[in-house]
Amino acid sequence: MSSVMAFSFCTLVLWLYSVVFVQAELSQDFSKCSNFFYRGTPPQGFVGAGRQPICQRFRNQYHFASLYHRENRTPLFSAYTLKPANGKRPNATWMYEPQLSFSRADPEMKPLPYPTTDNNVIESQAVQQDYKHSNYTKGHLNPSMHQETKSNRMATFSLTNIVPQRAGSNSGPWSQLELEVLRRFKRACVGPMYVLTGALPHKHTQHWINNRVLIPEYMWSAYCCPFYNRSTSDHTHFPTHAAVGRNDRHSDQEIVPIDVKAKRSKWGYDVRRMSLEALEEVLTQRLGAPIRLFQDQCREQQDIATSAMTTPHEL
Template identity: 65%
Template sequence: MLQTHHLRSSIRFLFLLLCCFDGLVLGELHQDFSKCLNFFYKGTPPQGINATGYQPICQRFKNQYRFAGMYHRQSRAPLYSAYIISSADGKRPDSTWMYEPQLAFSRASADMKPFTSSVDQNVMESQAVLQDYKNSTYTRGHLNPSMHQKTTEDRAATFTLTNVVPQRAGSNSGPWNSLENEVMRKFKAFCEGPMYVITGAMPYADGAHWISNRVSVPEYMWSAYCCPSYKAKLPQDVQPIFPTYAAVGRNDCYSDEEIVPVNPKARASVRGYDVRKMPLDTLEGILAQRLAMPISLFDGQCQ
């Protein structure tokens, strides 16, 4: 009987140990954003995304959630990143690029990790890696730009390839960068509360375009903001762009002009990478047609 008692006690101890160990290593990938709803207006992520293959990610760095993203495994690229804009309190950090361990290993740490010299095959199969961008003629285009984040840690967290799409340099350092700076100026000048931003990528209508035969290249970039609390007396020319506004930018200078017209007077280095600003519902209509999904970005249109 004593031997049986010891055996039962050992089994109970082993069971408790396994439970505790499982709690330490179990990853946090879910089918929703329940861990990071604060990055969305009224805690409501975009509605209408009903295709398979999309993975919500609460992007965590140094044991803290920094922003949210919707990732497409087959494309090895994000559909969008969602964040709360904040004025940076320092310079752009050194770019230590990271990956999302949970996409490769279901029980991995929830924190993003820096790339090492050798990349695990499971990581390569589940997401983009630095080698994909090497000699590709594309830059690593942030959806959540580092200078839209306040602290050093928040800015460093944007340097994950789950927040990046292949973006032409003419767009990344040209008109799209100007749009990011303009959104920041609007936030500082007119917002009296949080500004929620969702920035994403739009695939080609004629099928996927790839770098390294692995990572989907977007034809357009898009972005929208929601500032529900803003100054009571806005200048007349600013009134139409609050509480929401949106934009679409060309990532292919040879695309047709149906969505974004080309400015023939633009300087040669950025010609064809134009940005068209528009009301939120216009962007949602474009996304609904291109993605074949009735997307609603902000709850109640941010009203």
């Protein structure tokens, strides 16, 4: 082979490689959507096989990020910046992530046919028929009404943002928590509020719907609002706060106690508010690895410097 031919062949190989690289949006990190994490840093400690970072893309725009567990066919968490909705909740057009089934597929989420017959899609992720007759609702980790535009809200209807959630939780105490966080944002948050919402599997025995989709025992959520109105806000809720909600009314009460006076339809789906540190401790114990949700506990560099200067005097 002549040197010219060899150079042309190598150039062609490099060009083909670059095309594949550009098309393949799924990667080992969140570098293309790091803006959904405080200081561009994803949570630390969510390690293990089968975990796929997804920059959730719809209509040529990234809307939020999810860490998806391929074997469980559910997200471990979704990360987003809260912006109050400027309209109503859209009609649900459920979507799927093509690249989970084929790495060179279009990098945008697509409408999910019902019933889904493509085996590559069925094997790679949850589909709508998984939830049929399951007695579980499709529970958003990133709720649509925490997203500003219609496109933002439509993007939350990807099944890669969904876990099996009991109706008593989804339309009860967990829904109230989402409204509560929204009110706090409007009342006191100045600038972005970074939110992480995830799910915890059962501690000892795994529970599934359709023998395919893992059912969480608990939902959890935490937010980081580094800049807030200090004159009007409740300082126990800023700059961070967190919560854990029951998704199994028969679970023990070690993490979240039960309100025995709750309505029958909501009984056993209580939500416990807590500090960020308390939630990280719960996650660390249940997941078996040190968990840190926000870089420097959502403290701005100025606060850290001030703390470093005052701590010696306090000692």
